[in-house]
Amino acid sequence: MERPIVKTKKGISPIWILPLVALLIGGWLLYKDFQESGIMITVRIKDANGLTIGKTQVMFKGLPVGTLKGFQVTPDLQHIDARIEMAKEAKEKLTSDTKFWVVRPEVSMNRITGLDTLVSGSYFEVQPGIKTDQSHFFNALDEPPPLSERVPGLHLTLQSPHSTSLSPTSPVLFKKVEVGEVISETLQKDGSIETKIIIYPQFMSHITTNSRFYLSSGIQLQADLPKISLQVEPIKAIIRGGVSVETVPGGKTIDDKTKEFPLFKDQQTAQQADDIEIQLTFSVDHGLETGADIRYQGVKIGAVTQIELEDDLKTVRAKAHIDKSLNRLLNENTYIWAVSPRFSLAGVSNLDTVIRGPYLNLIPGSGKPAKVFQVRDARPVNLPESNGLNLILQTDRLGSLGYDKPVYYRQVQVGHTTGYELSATGQNVLIYLNIHEPYVNLIRENTMFWNISGLRIKGGLMTSMKISTESMAAILDGGISFSTPEKEDMGNRVANGHHFTLHSDADDAWLNWSPALELGALPDKLIQEQPKKDETPTSSK
Amino acid sequence: MTTEFHSRQTAMAAGLMCCHDCGKLVTADKTPEHGVLACPRCDASIHYRNINAVPRTWALILTAAILLFPANLLPIMRVDFLGSQEHSTIMDGILYFFHSGEYGIGLIIFIASVLVPLFKIIGMILILLSIRFKWKTWLRHKTIIFRFIQFVGRWSMLDIFVIALMSALVDFGTFTSTQAGPAATYFTAVVMCSMFAAMTFDPRLLWDA
Numbered sequence: 077m078e079r080p081i082v083k084t085k086k087g088i089s090p091i092w093i094l095p096l097v098a099l100l101i102g103g104w105l106l107y108k109d110f111q112e113s114g115i116m117i118t119v120r121i122k123d124a125n126g127l128t129i130g131k132t133q134v135m136f137k138g139l140p141v142g143t144l145k146g147f148q149v150t151p152d153l154q155h156i157d158a159r160i161e162m163a164k165e166a167k168e169k170l171t172s173d174t175k176f177w178v179v180r181p182e183v184s185m186n187r188i189t190g191l192d193t194l195v196s197g198s199y200f201e202v203q204p205g206i207k208t209d210q211s212h213f214f215n216a217l218d219e220p221p222p223l224s225e226r227v228p229g230l231h232l233t234l235q236s237p238h239s240t241s242l243s244p245t246s247p248v249l250f251k252k253v254e255v256g257e258v259i260s261e262t263l264q265k266d267g268s269i270e271t272k273i274i275i276y277p278q279f280m281s282h283i284t285t286n287s288r289f290y291l292s293s294g295i296q297l298q299a300d301l302p303k304i305s306l307q308v309e310p311i312k313a314i315i316r317g318g319v320s321v322e323t324v325p326g327g328k329t330i331d332d333k334t335k336e337f338p339l340f341k342d343q344q345t346a347q348q349a350d351d352i353e354i355q356l357t358f359s360v361d362h363g364l365e366t367g368a369d370i371r372y373q374g375v376k377i378g379a380v381t382q383i384e385l386e387d388d389l390k391t392v393r394a395k396a397h398i399d400k401s402l403n404r405l406l407n408e409n410t411y412i413w414a415v416s417p418r419f420s421l422a423g424v425s426n427l428d429t430v431i432r433g434p435y436l437n438l439i440p441g442s443g444k445p446a447k448v449f450q451v452r453d454a455r456p457v458n459l460p461e462s463n464g465l466n467l468i469l470q471t472d473r474l475g476s477l478g479y480d481k482p483v484y485y486r487q488v489q490v491g492h493t494t495g496y497e498l499s500a501t502g503q504n505v506l507i508y509l510n511i512h513e514p515y516v517n518l519i520r521e522n523t524m525f526w527n528i529s530g531l532r533i534k535g536g537l538m539t540s541m542k543i544s545t546e547s548m549a550a551i552l553d554g555g556i557s558f559s560t561p562e563k564e565d566m567g568n569r570v571a572n573g574h575h576f577t578l579h580s581d582a583d584d585a586w587l588n589w590s591p592a593l594e595l596g597a598l599p600d601k602l603i604q605e606q607p608k609k610d611e612t613p614t615s616s617k
Numbered sequence: 618m619t620t621e622f623h624s625r626q627t628a629m630a631a632g633l634m635c636c637h638d639c640g641k642l643v644t645a646d647k648t649p650e651h652g653v654l655a656c657p658r659c660d661a662s663i664h665y666r667n668i669n670a671v672p673r674t675w676a677l678i679l680t681a682a683i684l685l686f687p688a689n690l691l692p693i694m695r696v697d698f699l700g701s702q703e704h705s706t707i708m709d710g711i712l713y714f715f716h717s718g719e720y721g722i723g724l725i726i727f728i729a730s731v732l733v734p735l736f737k738i739i740g741m742i743l744i745l746l747s748i749r750f751k752w753k754t755w756l757r758h759k760t761i762i763f764r765f766i767q768f769v770g771r772w773s774m775l776d777i778f779v780i781a782l783m784s785a786l787v788d789f790g791t792f793t794s795t796q797a798g799p800a801a802t803y804f805t806a807v808v809m810c811s812m813f814a815a816m817t818f819d820p821r822l823l824w825d826a
Contacts, residue, residue: 089669091676094810098683101803105687131703140702 114142114161119176119200121216124156126180126198134160134176134200141166141202158216160200170212173205177217229256230275230330234289234319236339237268242291246316248273249292250323255279258319271339273319286327289339290346292320307343322346351378351397354406355448358392362414362434362451369435370396370412377402377438394451396436406449409441413452455479456495464491465511467570469525469556471578474505476554477527483509484528484557490515493556507578509556514595519574521567523560524586526579559586566591627824629665636663667819671748677814678741684807685734691800694780698793706800707731707776729775730804737766737773737811741818748822756823763820770812777805 124147134142142162149156180198248256256275264270275283297306340346370378378398386393416434474496483491491511499506511519560566634643636656643663645654653662692704707730714723740762780797787795
């Protein structure tokens with residue numbers, strides 16, 4: 077019987093591709109595992125609460141970059157060495173200043189952090205360093221490190237001698253908008269507090285060299301007649317404290333990365349930071365209190381900030397702030413006096429001080445710039461005006477004249493009295509007056525001045541009776557009138573500070589004088605001749 | 618394929634073969650030179666023994682054995698819970714159930730996912746070795762093992778079913794979601810390879826040896 081030919085199969089069955097593929101896969105997986113096998117590092121931690129071997133991860137910006145592989149208690153039983161396998165990619169970043177810390181949930185009045193760890197368990201957070209030398213051993217931080225200096229934004233350092241009650245992540249507010257946050261707060265060796273803050277990049281333009289930082293913790297009630305102001309900071313700032321910043325226009329942009337600023341304790345001090353601080357001394361109690369205004373021409377230009385008793389227990393010394401733009405007002409001869417309410421037969425004066433409290437009035441003087449001033453009890457004898465013509469009248473008695481009484485020319489007011497004073501020898505009274513600008517030409521060397529206060533009745537029962545009247549206002553209020561002779565009798569024009577005699581009565585002839593005189597300003601020549609006497613007010617005491 | 622005649626009378630020795638599809642018994646005196654034999658009733662190809670059974674089974678079972686390693690070492694399931702990811706291998710899952718006191722479930726997963734695939738592979742290798750070296754003992758037991766391997770094959774996808782079910786049911790966006798890990802693919806491949814190995818193998822070869 078014929079047998080079939082037996083053909084031996086050549087080659088191998090294609091089924092063997094399967095194990096080959098499996099081997100390739102296995103080999104590739106092994107290779108990948110080898111490639112991806114991380115670097116073992118050791119991180120020394122205080123305790124291992126909430127950390128699980130194989131589960132706890134090392135996170136960087138929310139991405140896992142490593143896994144906890146094991147624990148080992150240090151021989152001195154003080155710490156725990158955690159062995160961590162870091163991703164291979166992290167190798168170059170494991171420099172000696174790399175920081176590790178454990179993130180755990182924290183709930184306090186200030187903040188709630190690490191909330192995600194409640195479900196996911198605690199984890200390590202890593203912040204790569206900037207150095208180049210590599211290390212495989214790290215000490216974990218107890219607290220998350222402050223935002224690195226490399227975080228984009230403006231990094232500033234604030235110095236404060238006061239307690240600040242700030243904490244990291246406290247907001248930095250600009251017009252109550254959060255523009256940055258507090259990074260850290262450290263107590264310096266000298267007892268001051270250094271606060272580091274960061275301004276977010278989009279708000280950097282709001283911070284200039286003119287920016288002033290102050291604490292804005294909580295609620296401020298300022299009951300200050302006639303104004304009561306209540307300032308409430310955003311709730312976040314109330315709870316966590318905060319820093320507010322105000323920027324006065326005109327500052328330069330900050331280029332230096334670590335610019336230092338003072339941190340003021342409140343808005344008021346911050347605003348006064350640039351003000352000029354002056355020293356005031358009192359000898360009498362004026363009822364002044366801290367915060368009392370300092371005014372010039374009725375405008376507030378500063379405030380008293382501090383009042384304290386001198387060592388001799390007699391004088392009172394005060395500190396005050398004056399707006400910095402007004403330093404021209406502060407000279408040696410600047411005159412400051414306290415204004416307080418005054419009730420007298422003549423009337424009630426300074427009624428506003430009853431409500432607002434006493435304030436200080438300031439009149440600038442000449443001389444070198446000064447910072448220390450004596451506070452006078454009363455206004456200066458004479459308050460010379462800068463415009464017009466300042467004259468001095470001599471008379472034997474003051475009568476009902478005083479400050480700010482009108483000076484008439486043909487019953488038109490052309491000037492006013494600016495002050496009065498007993499002459500040095502006490503023989504007569506000096507009355508200072510100011511002739512307003514367009515009328516200065518009316519005053520000539522031979523001009524006659526007389527007192528027009530009140531009603532004058534002349535004559536007797538048998539003779540004719542004569543009543544001389546001025547305007548009704550002049551009769552009630554008192555005042556001075558003058559007349560200038562005609563033609564060549566009038567004499568030359570006078571300079572500032574010229575002395576005249578104030579007559580008690582007018583001569584009939586004077587009333588008939590009517591010279592033709594042009595109105596106009598005082599020539600420069602005559603202003604320059606202004607005597608020093610007028611510029612230097614002295615006490616009327 | 619062996620053509621040696623055994624002292625024991627077999628169907629093959631008697632020139633009889635059975636159609637695998639319709640079960641018709643066919644007499645074939647000799648193997649034709651060209652072409653294959655076909656069932657006269659259902660036209661399926663018929664042969665004395667599964668073609669190339671031994672090398673094919675070897676190849677498949679070795680594939681399964683190799684893939685068993687990534688299937689057990691790589692994570693099979695990934696659970697995202699509030700942003701934190703948790704990878705777990707098959708063994709992690711079993712240990713989790715044991716640690717949490719669910720011994721029953723742990724045991725079922727252990728048997729279905731670890732013990733059975735391992736048993737299948739070792740059993741098949743044992744059978745193949747016994748053919749290779751013509752061991753003539755314990756033939757009946759080896760057949761029982763094979764039958765068990767064949768039977769249990771369809772149940773060994775339990776793990777994959779669980780993962781498929783979990784990833785479909787546990788999907789709450791960022792809150793929590795479940796996803797299959799890379800080991801799931803390898804595990805499926807292991808199960809499939811071992812099932813195919815059991816299919817291609819012809820237990821009659823045990824007696825042919």
